[in-house]
Amino acid sequence: MSRSPSLGAIANVKNPQRKQRRSFNQISAKLAPYGFLTPFIVLFFVFSVFGFVFSLYLSFHQWNPVAGMASMRFVGFENYTFSLGEPDFYKSLYNTIWLGLASGLSQHLVAIPMAYLLVSLGSKFRHFMTSAFFLPFITSTVAVSLIFVNMYSANVGIINKAIVALVNLPVINWFMDWVNAFMPLRWLEDRTLIKPAIAILQFWKFVGFHLVIYISGILTLSKEVEEAAILDGANWRQRFWHVALPHLRPFIFFGVTLTIIGSLQMFEEPFIITNGTGGIGNSGLTISMFLYKVAWEWLDMGWASAMSWLLFLIIAAVTAVQFFVFGKKGLGEH
Amino acid sequence: MELKKLSLALLLVGTTAAAQAATTIRYDCWPNHDKTAVDKIDDFYAANPDIKVEVLSNNWVDHHNKLTTALATGDGAGDLVCIDVEKIGAIVNQGGFTDLTSAFGADKDAEKFVDFAFAQGKGTDGNVYALPLNIGPGVMYYRREHMQDLGFKPEEVTKDWDALIDWGVELKKKGVPLVGHAGSIAQTIINTEVEEGNSIYFDADDKPIVTSERFVKAFTYAQKARELGLDGRFGDWSSEWFEGLKQGSFAIQFSGAWLAGFLESWIAPDTAGKWGVEGLPAGFYGSWGGTFLAIPAQSENKEAAYKLAQWLTQDRDIVLYEFDTNAAFPALRATFDAPMFDEEMAFLGGQQARLLWKDIAENIPSVKPSKADNIARAIILEQALPSVVEEGKDVKVALAEAEKLIVRRMRNL
Numbered sequence: 001m002s003r004s005p006s007l008g009a010i011a012n013v014k015n016p017q018r019k020q021r022r023s024f025n026q027i028s029a030k031l032a033p034y035g036f037l038t039p040f041i042v043l044f045f046v047f048s049v050f051g052f053v054f055s056l057y058l059s060f061h062q063w064n065p066v067a068g069m070a071s072m073r074f075v076g077f078e079n080y081t082f083s084l085g086e087p088d089f090y091k092s093l094y095n096t097i098w099l100g101l102a103s104g105l106s107q108h109l110v111a112i113p114m115a116y117l118l119v120s121l122g123s124k125f126r127h128f129m130t131s132a133f134f135l136p137f138i139t140s141t142v143a144v145s146l147i148f149v150n151m152y153s154a155n156v157g158i159i160n161k162a163i164v165a166l167v168n169l170p171v172i173n174w175f176m177d178w179v180n181a182f183m184p185l186r187w188l189e190d191r192t193l194i195k196p197a198i199a200i201l202q203f204w205k206f207v208g209f210h211l212v213i214y215i216s217g218i219l220t221l222s223k224e225v226e227e228a229a230i231l232d233g234a235n236w237r238q239r240f241w242h243v244a245l246p247h248l249r250p251f252i253f254f255g256v257t258l259t260i261i262g263s264l265q266m267f268e269e270p271f272i273i274t275n276g277t278g279g280i281g282n283s284g285l286t287i288s289m290f291l292y293k294v295a296w297e298w299l300d301m302g303w304a305s306a307m308s309w310l311l312f313l314i315i316a317a318v319t320a321v322q323f324f325v326f327g328k329k330g331l332g333e334h
Numbered sequence: 335m336e337l338k339k340l341s342l343a344l345l346l347v348g349t350t351a352a353a354q355a356a357t358t359i360r361y362d363c364w365p366n367h368d369k370t371a372v373d374k375i376d377d378f379y380a381a382n383p384d385i386k387v388e389v390l391s392n393n394w395v396d397h398h399n400k401l402t403t404a405l406a407t408g409d410g411a412g413d414l415v416c417i418d419v420e421k422i423g424a425i426v427n428q429g430g431f432t433d434l435t436s437a438f439g440a441d442k443d444a445e446k447f448v449d450f451a452f453a454q455g456k457g458t459d460g461n462v463y464a465l466p467l468n469i470g471p472g473v474m475y476y477r478r479e480h481m482q483d484l485g486f487k488p489e490e491v492t493k494d495w496d497a498l499i500d501w502g503v504e505l506k507k508k509g510v511p512l513v514g515h516a517g518s519i520a521q522t523i524i525n526t527e528v529e530e531g532n533s534i535y536f537d538a539d540d541k542p543i544v545t546s547e548r549f550v551k552a553f554t555y556a557q558k559a560r561e562l563g564l565d566g567r568f569g570d571w572s573s574e575w576f577e578g579l580k581q582g583s584f585a586i587q588f589s590g591a592w593l594a595g596f597l598e599s600w601i602a603p604d605t606a607g608k609w610g611v612e613g614l615p616a617g618f619y620g621s622w623g624g625t626f627l628a629i630p631a632q633s634e635n636k637e638a639a640y641k642l643a644q645w646l647t648q649d650r651d652i653v654l655y656e657f658d659t660n661a662a663f664p665a666l667r668a669t670f671d672a673p674m675f676d677e678e679m680a681f682l683g684g685q686q687a688r689l690l691w692k693d694i695a696e697n698i699p700s701v702k703p704s705k706a707d708n709i710a711r712a713i714i715l716e717q718a719l720p721s722v723v724e725e726g727k728d729v730k731v732a733l734a735e736a737e738k739l740i741v742r743r744m745r746n747l
Contacts, residue, residue, distance in 0.1 A: 062746050065406030066428040082745070153573045155566075189567060189724065275571070277716040280724050296399055298709050299424060300746060301406075 059305035079306030100263030103202035115214035133208030145272035152187035217251035362412030405430035411630040413639035419624035423703030435461035453700035464626035468662035470590020471694035488612035502564035516559040523552035526620030535710035590622030595661020
C-alpha cells in the first residue's frame, strides 16, 4: 500500500527549521540503541576482549608481573613448546579428563532416567525432589568443598564412619567384613582415592542442574505422543527408550556441551579439597589449577597464558568433536 | 563581635589548610596483623599529625595476589605493604620495592632487630627492602601426658633425631602417634639445618642443592617415621589435626611461637597446662613464618610510609602490643627486656617459654631468601616429599627428579 506525503512532510519542506529538527531526531533515533549498548560494549571490551587479547599477547612473552611491565620480553613460541614438554601439564590434563568423564558421565546417566521418573511420579513429588537436587548447585562451592573436606576426613569424617557402620550391620557383615581391613579410607591422602573424592563432590553439586534441564525437556514432550505410545502398548521402559530419550537429544547435547566446558575448567573444588597443592603426587591437580599455580605462585605469566590457550584449543577441539558426533540431530534439526 | 567572627573564620581556614596538608597513606595487610595499626593509630597520629593512615585488609592469599597485580601494572599498591616471609624471596628481588638502604639508610637499624630477620629483608644486592614486623622462633610443642607423665625428659628426646624416633617407638607401643604427619620431620630438618652461605633450597650461585645430604637426611627420617608407624597420617590444618591438638591424640608439633597463642585463643583453649615447649631436636634453630613491611616503588608517599613502618616495627610499646594481643613474636631486640618475657605461661604449664623463644630468635642463623623459593618449595614439599612418605619412593630418585624440575621451572629467574 502506497502512502501519500503527509501534511507534516509538506510543512517540513516549507519550514527548514522544522526539517533540521526532524533530521536531528532521525540521527538521534539511529544512535540511541548504540548509546544504550555503550555501557555493555565498554565493559565487554575492558573485561573480556582486553583480557582475551592480552593473554594471547602474554603467551608469546616472558613476564614476571612483580618486575613490572617493562620486564616483558618477546620469546615467540617458547612458552608453548615449554608447556608441551612439561610433565605436570600432561598429568593435570589427564586428571582433568578423568574427572570430567567420571563426574560428567555419571551426572547425565543419573539425571536422564531420574528426570523421566520424577515426571512420571507427578508434579508435587517432582517439585520437591527437583528443589532438593538443585539446592547443591546454588550453594557456595567454597563452603560445600570445605564441608566435604571434613566429611572425607579419615578418622573423624562422616563418610568413613558411615561405611564402617554399614559394613558392620548384622547381615551385611557376613559378606562385607573384608572392607574393615581397608578402613580408614584416606580419601584426601591416597593417590587413588583423591580423584574419586573430587568426582563425587562434582556429581553431587551438578546432577541437580542437569536434572532440571532434562525435566524441562521431558515436559515439552506432547501428551498426544505419550498417549499414542501407551495405546500402541509401549511399557514404561519402552516409552523411555523410544519416545522420551530421542526427544531429549537436543537437551542432552546442550547439557553435555556445558559439562565438557565446565569440566575442562574445573578449579574451585579440587583446589579446596587438595588445599591448593594438587594432592599426593599431583593426582588431584587439574589444568586450571596448574596454570593458576604457574601464574600466581611461580609468577610466570607467559607460561600460564600459553597453557590457558592450549586449554582453549583443547576445549574447542572436544566441543567440535561433540558437534560432529551429535551432528544436526543434536541441535534438534532433522 | 566582628573580631570573634574573624577569629572563627581564620581558625576554620587554618584547620582546613592543615587537613589538606596531611598526607594520606594506605597500609595493606591481612588479619590480624592489621589490628595494631587500627587499635593504636592515635599514638601514631600524636607523633605524626601530618600523616593520615588508611588500612586495607584482605585475606592472606588475596592480599599477595592483589599486591602482585598492583606491582605488575605499576599502580594500586598500598604505600606500605605486609609481605609473608614465604613470599619475600620471589617478590622483593624483582625490583618493585623501594631500596630502604639508599632512601632512608635503613642499614643503621640493623642492630635493633634479631640478625636472621633483618637479613631476610635484604635483597640479593645486599640492600634492605623490607623490615621485619614479626618472626616465629621454632620450637617443639609437646603434650605433657605423653612426655613427663610417662617418665620421658624433653631434653633427652630432643638430643638428636634418633632419640626422637626412639621416643616415638615407645609412644607407639602405647598407641600414641609421635607427630601428625611424618613430613613435618623432613620440613623441620630442611628449614633449620641450612648450611652456612646457602639458602634453604639454593647455594650462593642460585643452583639448587636439593640432592644434598640435608635433604637426603630429612626425607630419610620422614620415611622412617612413616614406616615405623609413628605418625597419624594427617597434615597440619586438617580437621584431624585440630581434633588431635584438642584431644592430645598425638605427642608433638613443630611450629613457631605464634602457635601457643593460637592454641590458647581458638584452637584448643581447654588444653591449658597440658602443653610444654622445647627447642628443636639436635640443637638446631629455625623460624616458622614471619611478616615483613615494604614500600612499593610506585608509592608517592615513601617518607610517610617509612615513618609508619618504623613505628610498627621499632616502637617498643607498639611491638609489645602486637605480641600481647596477636601472639606475633617480636623481631625487635628492645622488647626482649619487657617484664612479660620473664612471666611463667600458665597455658604452657608454667614454663617461661618467652625466654626460650627469645634465645632461639637470637640464635637462628641468617638464611637469605631466594627468588625461586616458591618453585622449589612446591616441588620438594608438595611433590617429592609425599612421594617418598606416602608411596615409599626411593629418596635419592625423588630428590634427583625434583632437582630436574626445579632447574626447568626456574628458567626465567
